[in-house]
Amino acid sequence: MRNKVHIAVKQKVATRLFTHLTLLIASIIIGLPFLWMVTTSVKSPAEVAMFPPIWWPKVFRWDNFSRAWSLAPFGRFYINSIITAGTGVFLEVSIAGLSAYAFARIRFKYSGFFFMLMLAAMMIPSQIALIPNYVTLKYLRWINTYQGIVIPHVSSVFGAFLLRQYFLTIPSSLYDAAEIDGLGHFRTLLYVALPLSRPVLGTLVLYLFLAKWNSYLWPLVVTNTQNMRTLPVGLAMVRSAEYSIGPEHLMAASLFVLAPVLVVYFIAQRQLIEGIAAGAVKG
Numbered sequence: 267m268r269n270k271v272h273i274a275v276k277q278k279v280a281t282r283l284f285t286h287l288t289l290l291i292a293s294i295i296i297g298l299p300f301l302w303m304v305t306t307s308v309k310s311p312a313e314v315a316m317f318p319p320i321w322w323p324k325v326f327r328w329d330n331f332s333r334a335w336s337l338a339p340f341g342r343f344y345i346n347s348i349i350t351a352g353t354g355v356f357l358e359v360s361i362a363g364l365s366a367y368a369f370a371r372i373r374f375k376y377s378g379f380f381f382m383l384m385l386a387a388m389m390i391p392s393q394i395a396l397i398p399n400y401v402t403l404k405y406l407r408w409i410n411t412y413q414g415i416v417i418p419h420v421s422s423v424f425g426a427f428l429l430r431q432y433f434l435t436i437p438s439s440l441y442d443a444a445e446i447d448g449l450g451h452f453r454t455l456l457y458v459a460l461p462l463s464r465p466v467l468g469t470l471v472l473y474l475f476l477a478k479w480n481s482y483l484w485p486l487v488v489t490n491t492q493n494m495r496t497l498p499v500g501l502a503m504v505r506s507a508e509y510s511i512g513p514e515h516l517m518a519a520s521l522f523v524l525a526p527v528l529v530v531y532f533i534a535q536r537q538l539i540e541g542i543a544a545g546a547v548k549g
Contacts, residue, residue: 307331307517314513327514334504334518337511342493343500344522346412350485350496351478354416358474359467362425367455369426370433371441381430388423393483400487414488415496419478425470432466433459472534479527497523 302321306314307330309323368374369381399418400409408414436459444454460467482498489495495503504511504519511519 303517303520306514307521309514311512311514330514330518331521334511334515334522337515337519338500338504339492340497340500340519340522343495343497346494347479347496349412350415351475353412354420354478355471355474357416357420358422358425359471361420362422362429362470363455363460363467365426366429366433367451367459370430371454371459372451384423385427388427392419396484396487403488408488410489410491410494412494415485415494419481419484422470422474425474428466428470429463432463436462468534472530475530476527480523 305321305323308326308328309330310325310327313320313323365384369377369384395418403409403414403418406414408417440458440462441454444458449457480498481496482502485496486499486502489499492503501519501523505516
């Protein structure tokens with residue numbers, strides 16, 4: 267009996283070591299490109315051109331960042347990205363919350379059919395709507411405007427589906443208590459459903475923010491002046507032949523785009539983990 271327990275403990279320890287070793291190797295593989303980008307951003311041109319390449323510079327060239335910043339109006343790019351990403355996330359979460367509550371709590375004719383129709387929209391690639399959206403915005407005179415960047419992408423089928431599934435897990439007694447207290451549907455959503463869905467809501471906000479912050483194709487298509495470009499488009503401008511730069515300056519410019527995302531992710535990391543765990547429920 268003691269031998270069996272000893273063998274079971276050894277197997278458990280071996281399994282845990284294997285798991286941690288696998289995660290460590292995966293983390294190193296994923297982290298090496300990021301480390302290379304960071305170290306390259308502070309290298310001299312001679313060190314960048316060395317072969318075989320070196321990982322760590324002898325002298326940190328912090329002036330690469332000031333040089334990269336001066337190559338393009340990154341301050342304006344930051345403002346544009348903050349406005350479009352922030353406004354887009356707020357509108358998209360608002361619409362997703364209203365849609366999710368309607369499908370979860372309001373009974374109306376053909377609700378199941380319309381919900382399945384909404385889910386079917388997730389199967390349509392967004393690139394298909396690229397030309398129709400552009401033509402519509404042209405008639406509205408929204409080309410090269412903030413509303414032109416934001417409005418066509420304020421509906422989130424994924425967000426509505428995710429929040430609906432979580433709203434269904436909230437006990438009906440809480441909704442009934444809100445109704446007894448005289449709360450309408452909107453105030454029930456605002457004071458009951460959304461506060462209880464904070465982990466999933468936080469995960470959705472983070473997911474949408476990353477998607478909008480890193481969006482490249484639509485801002486590129488719908489803007490035609492430098493003052494309306496967002497950070498990903500601005501980074502591509504820096505890489506283009508319009509600017510004569512080295513890899514060290516390009517890596518420094520890439521960090522301008524990546525830094526806010528890393529800050530937001532590390533701040534919301536706990537919320538993200540809680541949201542993933544909370545979202546793993548059946549509706």
